[in-house]
Amino acid sequence: MKACVHELMEYLTGKDPLRIEDHWNLLYRSGFYRGGPILMSAIAGIDQALWDIKGKYYHAPVYQLLGGACRDSIRVYSWIGGDRPSDVAREAKKVMDMGFTAIKMNGTEELQYIDSYRKIDETIARLAAVRDACGKELSIGVDFHGRVHKPMAKILAKELEPFRLMFIEEPVLAENNEALREIARHTSIPIATGERMYSRWDFKGLLADGVVDIIQPDLSHAGGITECKKIAAMAEAYDVALAPHCPLGPIALAACLQLDATAHNAFIQEQSLGIHYNESNDLLDYLSNPAVFTYQDGYVQIPQGPGLGVEINEEYVRKMAEAGHNWRNPVWRHQDGSIAEW
Structure with missing residues (x-):
């Protein structure tokens, strides 16, 4: 991806x-081969930087340039447990005591x-606990x-x-999204997916099929703010x-x-404070002003500074x-020696 950014x-x-x-459009459409995690992640990084530049040029947060805010804050959830969940009840109680009202495991x-x-x-048993x-x-x-197959x-x-x-x-991997039709017939629980989908064209068929309730594009992998704003609007049209x-x-x-801030159908935001991947440093360590992400009663305020609203401690970076x-990624194998999905 680094090489891709330099080329773009x-x-x-x-x-x-x-x-x-x-x-x-130039970065996406001027290449013969399109889409995928490398190209779209590279475009995403450049796109985020351009929006930050534009916001600082106009002395306004990015959301003002996208039509203005429709909310002042958004609910957040906290990760608990690791890749092999064990004592999740204790961790859930801990983050609940910190003020979070939603978790993911x-x-x-x-x-x-x-x-x-x-x-x-x-x-x-883990859910019951x-x-x-x-x-x-x-x-x-x-x-x-994505580590579970359809059956x-x-x-x-x-x-x-x-x-x-x-x-x-991600009840199944994104490449098996057609299986969501059958899974949806077995449950009334809202189905979410999308972190491994990289453009509005990837989401088009999923939304048209009417089997997903929540989409989860990653703004650092799905073309940045420019593309994900369009994906969000597509999803809103499908409720x-x-x-x-x-x-x-x-x-x-x-x-x-x-x-x-600008998407009416946004209802909760994932964030990485204290996540199990952050072993040597954490989300706030890279910021000159960590208070910009102050969590209160399970919500976080939309940053009000110009551009993206954060100042990075570049020396620390x-x-x-x-x-x-x-x-x-960890390499997991089944008991018979075959490769398992991580």
């Missing part, structure tokens, strides 16, 4: 940064196409993480009904809610909040860049 910048050097729509470990009901029972610890008022999203997803979706979940997320994916850093969250990282 050759088109933009010396150009007027305020012509964001034209730049977006992984539902299962790896599952074969057809697997043991023991794993289903373990998922049910969270409900017992936190009561009925806590909103719970359960992430299937087991149907069972899980039906078995989770009594817990009155906020949503189930589908918006909950942008964002287990990422402060620039990504700020971009999401600027969009949330350079320090962490020197340390570097070599993060890779």
